[in-house]
Amino acid sequence: MAEAITSREQDYSQWYNDLILKGGLADYSAVRGCMVIKPYGFALWENMRDQLDRMFKETGHVNAYFPLFIPKSFLSREAAHVEGFAKECAVVTHYRLKNDPNGGGVVVDPEAKLEEELIVRPTSETIIWNTYKDWIQSYRDLPILVNQWANVVRWEMRTRLFLRTAEFLWQEGHTAHATADEAVIETRKMLDVYAQFAEEWMAVPVIKGVKTANERFAGAVDTYCIEALMQDGKALQAGTSHFLGQNFAKAFDVKFSDKENKLEYVWATSWGVSTRLIGGLVMAHSDDQGLILPPKIAPLQVVIVPIFKNDVEKGMIDNKVAEIIQNLKDLGIRVKYDDQDNVRPGWKFAEYELKGVPVRMAIGPRDLSNNVVEIARRDTKQKQSVTMDGIAFYVQALLDEIQLNIFEKARRYRDEHITRVNTWDEFVETLQNKGGFVSAHWDGTAETEEEIKTKTKATIRCIPLDNEPEEGTCILTGKPSTQRVLFALAY
RNA sequence: CGGGAGGUAGUUCAGCCCGGUAGAAUACCUGGUUUGGGACCAGGGGGUCGCAGGUUCGAAUCCUGUCCUCCCGACCA
Numbered sequence: 196m197a198e199a200i201t202s203r204e205q206d207y208s209q210w211y212n213d214l215i216l217k218g219g220l221a222d223y224s225a226v227r228g229c230m231v232i233k234p235y236g237f238a239l240w241e242n243m244r245d246q247l248d249r250m251f252k253e254t255g256h257v258n259a260y261f262p263l264f265i266p267k268s269f270l271s272r273e274a275a276h277v278e279g280f281a282k283e284c285a286v287v288t289h290y291r292l293k294n295d296p297n298g299g300g301v302v303v304d305p306e307a308k309l310e311e312e313l314i315v316r317p318t319s320e321t322i323i324w325n326t327y328k329d330w331i332q333s334y335r336d337l338p339i340l341v342n343q344w345a346n347v348v349r350w351e352m353r354t355r356l357f358l359r360t361a362e363f364l365w366q367e368g369h370t371a372h373a374t375a376d377e378a379v380i381e382t383r384k385m386l387d388v389y390a391q392f393a394e395e396w397m398a399v400p401v402i403k404g405v406k407t408a409n410e411r412f413a414g415a416v417d418t419y420c421i422e423a424l425m426q427d428g429k430a431l432q433a434g435t436s437h438f439l440g441q442n443f444a445k446a447f448d449v450k451f452s453d454k455e456n457k458l459e460y461v462w463a464t465s466w467g468v469s470t471r472l473i474g475g476l477v478m479a480h481s482d483d484q485g486l487i488l489p490p491k492i493a494p495l496q497v498v499i500v501p502i503f504k505n506d507v508e509k510g511m512i513d514n515k516v517a518e519i520i521q522n523l524k525d526l527g528i529r530v531k532y533d534d535q536d537n538v539r540p541g542w543k544f545a546e547y548e549l550k551g552v553p554v555r556m557a558i559g560p561r562d563l564s565n566n567v568v569e570i571a572r573r574d575t576k577q578k579q580s581v582t583m584d585g586i587a588f589y590v591q592a593l594l595d596e597i598q599l600n601i602f603e604k605a606r607r608y609r610d611e612h613i614t615r616v617n618t619w620d621e622f623v624e625t626l627q628n629k630g631g632f633v634s635a636h637w638d639g640t641a642e643t644e645e646e647i648k649t650k651t652k653a654t655i656r657c658i659p660l661d662n663e664p665e666e667g668t669c670i671l672t673g674k675p676s677t678q679r680v681l682f683a684l685a686y
Numbered sequence: 687c688g689g690g691a692g693g694u695a696g697u698u699c700a701g702c703c704c705g706g707u708a709g710a711a712u713a714c715c716u717g718g719u720u721u722g723g724g725a726c727c728a729g730g731g732g733g734u735c736g737c738a739g740g741u742u743c744g745a746a747u748c749c750u751g752u753c754c755u756c757c758c759g760a761c762c763a
Binding site: 199206208209212223224225226227279282283349351352353358359363412420431432433435467469471500502503504505536537538539540541542543544545546557559560561562569685686 | 687714720721722723724725753754755756757759760761762763
């Protein structure tokens with residue numbers, strides 16, 4: 196059992212690392228804080244990316260690409276923005292290497308210093324709004340609904356595979372609008388797209404909400420988010436959508452003529468999700484045997500394992516499997532036939548459980564003579580013999596059922612871990628012993644939020660959008676409050 | 687960026703304290719027997735001991751520096 200993974204109970208962090216590494220999603224690299232996304236992990240990301248891309252296009256967006264490098268001066272145009280990112284920017288200062296005169300390989304050529312240093316983008320608002328200035332003159336040029344798929348760099352001190360790496364892949368949507376209303380509608384629309392994607396495709400239930408001033412994106416007027424809950428009771432911000440007001444339009448002087456020929460600043464949004472979603476996906480569903488991937492985005496949906504004693508049996512199984520594979524592929528199901536003969540069936544079973552393949556089919560001589568296959572589902576580990584007649588349709592329905600079951604299980608867990616508390620003692624006790632979201636009254640001040648964070652490490656994850664107004668008193672200060680907010684320990 | 691731990695075969699690790707030409711298990715290759723939950727027998731290949739200096743007749747082992755990883759903390763998505 197060289198592949199054994201650490202149990203969640205024993206060490207949750209190590210369990211997570213084991214799943215990523217041994218499940219074949221990613222590896223560490225020679226570069227601090229940067230990871231290698233391996234083919235299996237990248238296939239997962241491609242499935243997520245492709246679906247999100249379809250959803251962006253369905254909502255009227257188009258893709259474009261902006262430079263990796265941003266002139267240093269751009270970043271400082273918007274005061275809050277630079278404040279938010281300054282501490283984690285990688286800076287390009289030179290453009291040439293030369294041979295070390297002392298024979299130590301290559302060194303930076305001091306003659307080749309850049310006139311203006313370039314920042315490796317931590318996000319692209321500045322370069323994009325500098326560009327939009329040239330694209331926008333009148334209300335007829337609006338809205339601009341652009342997305343880009345890109346990598347960004349944030350020089351993190353402490354990194355975790357997928358959850359927080361120095362370089363990561365994401366998409367960033369950047370839209371420009373004639374009115375504040377339209378921009379707010381766009382912000383909310385994309386939040387809905389993210390929520391729908393998380394729940395229907397990743398099977399991760401999320402809470403839609405708005406961030407407090409403390410947690411807001413640097414440069415935004417309002418930051419909306421989807422928050423997910425991991426199995427260790429910690430929350431994970433899975434996506435954000437920002438109403439940027441006119442902050443960037445003013446910083447980059449982007450104005451348009453309205454219908455009355457008056458010059459107005461443009462209204463903006465930006466929104467993004469990243470490879471961090473993969474970390475959330477892993478922690479939301481998986482178990483001590485390995486990954487559990489939702490069928491809709493799993494790189495492989497079905498693996499077929501033959502069981503045979505000799506070439507004759509193998510040949511008979513091959514023939515039957517070829518037929519089944521064709522039927523599955525006709526339904527658009529992603530299937531792999533693992534007929535390696537150097538590992539035995541039991542090894543393969545364990546391997547594909549580790550990799551989270553939703554459905555496994557085993558076919559041996561006994562099955563052939565009985566016209567059945569053994570079907571095992573990853574989410575519940577149930578095994579049963581199923582007739583081969585119409586097997587592809589059976590599998591198709593089973594994949595749907597697994598997708599739903601994974602989501603329902605995660606939703607039950609999430610719902611059981613939203614605790615309403617009314618006193619400070621209950622609040623602390625719940626955070627310590629139960630975890631999850633804690634719904635409590637807060638007096639609305641940044642100072643109180645900060646003090647709660649210092650005392651408990653819990654932050655306000657969001658003010659849920661579907662909040663009911665409710666009179667109450669702040670759990671810390673006892674001051675009046677009009678609604679509950681969700682606190683949690685977070686990634 | 688601070689505190690702690692670690693880096694030796696593809697992988698997991700022993701060897702280091704007390705310096706003397708590098709080991710186990712597993713994986714891999716060959717042959718055979720096997721195959722319904724991580725097979726067995728026999729033979730075989732594989733490591734500049736993270737990297738760079740230093741001490742020494744001699745360094746995986748001692749010293750210095752450096753890189754990467756994990757855990758905890760501060761910071762952040």
